[in-house]
Amino acid sequence: MGENKVKRAGKADAFATIYDIARRAGVSKSTVSRVLTHNKSVDPATRERVLKAVKELRYSPNTAARNLSTRSETRIGLVYSNPSATYFTELLFGALEGSSRNSAHLMVERCQAGDMDVAYERVRSLVAGGLNGMILATPLSEEVTLIKELQDQGISVVGVATSGTRTDVSCVGIDNYTAAYEMMTYLIRLGHEHIGFVKGHPGVLSSKLRFQGIKAALKNAGDSVARPLFAQGYNDYRSGLNAADEILSSGTKVTAIFANNDDMASAVMSMAHRKGLNVPRDISVVGFDDTIAGTVWPELTTVRQPIAEIGGLAVDILVENIRRIRAGTPPLVKNHLIAHKLVIRESTALPRL
Amino acid sequence: MGENKVKRAGKADAFATIYDIARRAGVSKSTVSRVLTHNKSVDPATRERVLKAVKELRYSPNTAARNLSTRSETRIGLVYSNPSATYFTELLFGALEGSSRNSAHLMVERCQAGDMDVAYERVRSLVAGGLNGMILATPLSEEVTLIKELQDQGISVVGVATSGTRTDVSCVGIDNYTAAYEMMTYLIRLGHEHIGFVKGHPGVLSSKLRFQGIKAALKNAGDSVARPLFAQGYNDYRSGLNAADEILSSGTKVTAIFANNDDMASAVMSMAHRKGLNVPRDISVVGFDDTIAGTVWPELTTVRQPIAEIGGLAVDILVENIRRIRAGTPPLVKNHLIAHKLVIRESTALPRL
DNA sequence: CTGAAAGCGCTTACAG
DNA sequence: CTGAAAGCGCTTACAG
Numbered sequence: 001m002g003e004n005k006v007k008r009a010g011k012a013d014a015f016a017t018i019y020d021i022a023r024r025a026g027v028s029k030s031t032v033s034r035v036l037t038h039n040k041s042v043d044p045a046t047r048e049r050v051l052k053a054v055k056e057l058r059y060s061p062n063t064a065a066r067n068l069s070t071r072s073e074t075r076i077g078l079v080y081s082n083p084s085a086t087y088f089t090e091l092l093f094g095a096l097e098g099s100s101r102n103s104a105h106l107m108v109e110r111c112q113a114g115d116m117d118v119a120y121e122r123v124r125s126l127v128a129g130g131l132n133g134m135i136l137a138t139p140l141s142e143e144v145t146l147i148k149e150l151q152d153q154g155i156s157v158v159g160v161a162t163s164g165t166r167t168d169v170s171c172v173g174i175d176n177y178t179a180a181y182e183m184m185t186y187l188i189r190l191g192h193e194h195i196g197f198v199k200g201h202p203g204v205l206s207s208k209l210r211f212q213g214i215k216a217a218l219k220n221a222g223d224s225v226a227r228p229l230f231a232q233g234y235n236d237y238r239s240g241l242n243a244a245d246e247i248l249s250s251g252t253k254v255t256a257i258f259a260n261n262d263d264m265a266s267a268v269m270s271m272a273h274r275k276g277l278n279v280p281r282d283i284s285v286v287g288f289d290d291t292i293a294g295t296v297w298p299e300l301t302t303v304r305q306p307i308a309e310i311g312g313l314a315v316d317i318l319v320e321n322i323r324r325i326r327a328g329t330p331p332l333v334k335n336h337l338i339a340h341k342l343v344i345r346e347s348t349a350l351p352r353l
Numbered sequence: 354m355g356e357n358k359v360k361r362a363g364k365a366d367a368f369a370t371i372y373d374i375a376r377r378a379g380v381s382k383s384t385v386s387r388v389l390t391h392n393k394s395v396d397p398a399t400r401e402r403v404l405k406a407v408k409e410l411r412y413s414p415n416t417a418a419r420n421l422s423t424r425s426e427t428r429i430g431l432v433y434s435n436p437s438a439t440y441f442t443e444l445l446f447g448a449l450e451g452s453s454r455n456s457a458h459l460m461v462e463r464c465q466a467g468d469m470d471v472a473y474e475r476v477r478s479l480v481a482g483g484l485n486g487m488i489l490a491t492p493l494s495e496e497v498t499l500i501k502e503l504q505d506q507g508i509s510v511v512g513v514a515t516s517g518t519r520t521d522v523s524c525v526g527i528d529n530y531t532a533a534y535e536m537m538t539y540l541i542r543l544g545h546e547h548i549g550f551v552k553g554h555p556g557v558l559s560s561k562l563r564f565q566g567i568k569a570a571l572k573n574a575g576d577s578v579a580r581p582l583f584a585q586g587y588n589d590y591r592s593g594l595n596a597a598d599e600i601l602s603s604g605t606k607v608t609a610i611f612a613n614n615d616d617m618a619s620a621v622m623s624m625a626h627r628k629g630l631n632v633p634r635d636i637s638v639v640g641f642d643d644t645i646a647g648t649v650w651p652e653l654t655t656v657r658q659p660i661a662e663i664g665g666l667a668v669d670i671l672v673e674n675i676r677r678i679r680a681g682t683p684p685l686v687k688n689h690l691i692a693h694k695l696v697i698r699e700s701t702a703l704p705r706l
Numbered sequence: 707c708t709g710a711a712a713g714c715g716c717t718t719a720c721a722g
Numbered sequence: 723c724t725g726a727a728a729g730c731g732c733t734t735a736c737a738g
Binding site for chain 2 (some may be wrong): 707708710711713714715716717
């Protein structure tokens, strides 16, 4: 980690090469290489010695040489079309870190949400530039046709932030159902009996799962909670504004509103303020994602997704599958569920009496 | 652009190599290489032929081979500590694109704003990992000591989003003074005579320049504008809330508030709503940066900085200087000013009569 | 100004 | 299971 891999101006640092390892372990370069790549057809004792030398010399293979020799650079695409900048930033961070950890190259492409034609085009242009793997963020991760198209071209795919058990493609994300269930239960335990829910984009799997989660929590609470108010949102701020307006103007009593994501929760708060309501005194508001902490007031109670971690894991899965494909082994479909967390901040309180 | 650089699973694509170019141009590989690197000590006619072959065969050098041969991977660090996610996302995009254009590697490190000790540490850990160049975003771009430290180690540095003429380090950004001047003038032309301004973080150069810009515009307007109300902010949402409260509770008439950045402008709107004011009917609000379009309501009138472009240019400058250093030529200090743009949206209107 | 040759650090058939 | 050898595509002294 701490080694200096770059020749600094002036100073010529010498790094251990495969030859150094070979000499120290008393074997040939070929054997060292074998230990480091396939990890098979090597005598256990020999392997031990090589690994020991690697550790002692803090050796790490030169990527350029390896790439040149194998003629196989690993290039991973990341396509994204979600409105939240924070979300994307975190995802990118994780993916970037994962890429450098695996010495892969990341090519990023952004496309406007909504317009699927453009999205498809972007993905294809990325593919045309040469690609081994692709990370698809929601809602692209639900485009079954697109995924199929990519896979047919020999490109490994992983969907990000889509949970749900899928058999067509690897996915990594949180358990949306449970998280939504927990948050709704928190609201109910706080004493809220008149609750509104702003639904997420209907085409997105996570919206469905979250909705199922809150309904289960509501059902579980039984008669203690009044019939909830639902309004349709589309995950963006603007639609959250409309949904909030709808709920708050309905004439029905509401002491808490749960929005399918933070952007819409922010809109709900904005609308509440407009209508002279104090958050959380008059009304509690909660979101989902934890992407806008510190940029709204009061600070939002929400569900935190470890997005960077998700991005890193996505790359790991991809790299593994790319290796498998290269080696002729069939790729694996993996479904990783990452732990989420309720983050209680300032936007929730006991209902007003 | 459209070539497939990666061997797809199964198919073995063949790319033009330096040898193909040499043969087609009727010269040796050495000459081709010379044309492509130093671009000197080559007969003009020969160069022409080589370049022609390169174009015809759509040749582009293999990065891995080049890196291996020169033993010089180009690694660029990007350190960032600003609260706006959008800003960062755009910067990262531009830098990423610039990096792949220059076949350099980008290592990103984020650190909390405010804590300079941590920031220094992050920068140093990045450097310890081996680095040729470093992009420093505001406010890190103003840490003269840090910059000096980096440069002394032979690392090229470029400050981002810091304009102002500096002689110690290359910079790329917009003309903050003029942009602020223009925005304030726009407000005055609209007819506003009672204006508040939320100042930016005092330690940041851009804040000073923007403040000077608005003062110049105010001065230029003469007696038509009342003595402006100033409140100190620190560029984050929270401080914008306080500043807005201060201005709006002062008892002095205010029909427009200009905040040093969008995060604070968003806070100003939030506070205005809280106080029962309608934006823009009762009060106009403008920001700076254009980082939160679509996530506030009403949509914010602001100054757009082409941040992605800035990020890309920063990488270009860095790469050029890294090459110079490697070649023994002294690096250049460049100051690039990128064009900004006023974006008039929904948060501004004529003052209420 | 130009070419032949060595070398960058690694991987991978090919023999054994 | 292991080693010697060839080769990946490029750059750069070294001669000329």
